[in-house]
Amino acid sequence: MLREFELVGEHWRDNIQGMELSQRLFDALHAKARRETRSFILEELKKAKPSILAGLRESVAVAVTDQKLRVLEAEINQPNDLILDNFGQFWAAHLHGVEQTTTTSIASLTDDANSSQNLLIYGDASIYGMWNHHTYEPGVVLAVGSGSSAAARDDYCIETPFGSSPEDSYFNCGNGSYAAGYISTVGSVSAGGSGTVNEVGLFLKAVNWTAMTLKTFMLFHDILGSGIPFTAGNIINVSYSIAI
């Protein structure tokens, strides 16, 4: 049964139009993205100096559907996309020696307005400036846009947000789940206008230590293999998968 969702051939994009969107289809899209990444890496490895020494890998699948979740078009990320500096800074600050004075475990991330913000990774539970203090509603959100420039490690926001609402704003993902080496999450937004999705971002909302205000930080930025058009009433479905 799973084989029917293996996306093969040049026309895989056309072949899935009209199908009902499901987790199995998202899984097939991620598998396709991973195969393309593998091919990309193999090509890179033929070079004397590969530009990549691959690390953690994320893939993103986007499907625009009608209200009944029938796929109008779907796409995956380009294989050379990157997890961003912000994620590296965030994780590195967790690697802070136990027993040390933990109020020095600060991650410096760039927010979506290109401003540097300090996050307190380890601290006293009574400190309202802790990065994850739930009073401020921290968490993870998604965003889409029409920009198609190559992703770069120091990206901090969607290149070209849409002009119509609510697809011009962040939208929630579901709770992340983990199984057998893959972390995954999905989210969707019902379009109010029309446009073409070319880029997707996953963002962390976290608290600035000293200002004690919630800021938004891009962790992943992905450019799709081709643009996915949508019109008002269509649902833009995004699925992220991170391989560890």
Next chain:
Amino acid sequence: MNLKLIGENWREKLEGLRYSRRLELALHEKARQETLDWAKEQIRDKKLDLLRPHETVALAVTDRRGKILGADINMPNDLILDNFGRWLAGIITPPAIVNTTRSISLTDINGSSHSNHYIYYFTDYTYNRDGAAVGGAMKVGSGSSAAARGDYDVTTAFGGSPEDDVFPTATGSYSAGYATVAGAITAGGSGTVNEVGLFMKWVYYTAYDVYVMICHDILGSGIPFSAGNIINVSYSFAI
């Protein structure tokens, strides 16, 4: 000028050199190259679903003056563990949720599972509150069994102290795609290091702190040490 570790006898060539940041970087570079070579073989043989290296570890045993007695890197097929995956999945939580309902289950160094590590909260339950001592730690052992995703401690801890226990890392740093952290311990006994684990000490429920292993690496060959030697460990995550 960058150091390059080449040839079959690179391990022997290190002996007597001073352990330095430059050498540490060269060891990670060597580990990454071996991982890539291994992954290339795996992909060509259609054995691997996806190339997904991961973290590398470099270990050097030195004398008190920093001279290398032996050094090695991880085997290329080692894994980041389930515990890390569960933590990162927990970070991915929508902000509108009542976050007290969102907790993750991690397996501690004793093999016990605790389901109340809260990612987004503000009291004693939060995984990163420092009322307990929280942060990164390492442990070395003599076991050489292959690492598995569900591992939670080194396979065979040493009998001598303090190398039988976890020891704190220094402060981690990030630059150009790599997050790195180092740590060291002076041996009280003797043995051969075959395995290394990276741990996080995180809190669950009401301020109970536990060590949680997130990476387990087996070295390419065993590195012997004796009392007074320094066991230096460096982890690097490629993102």
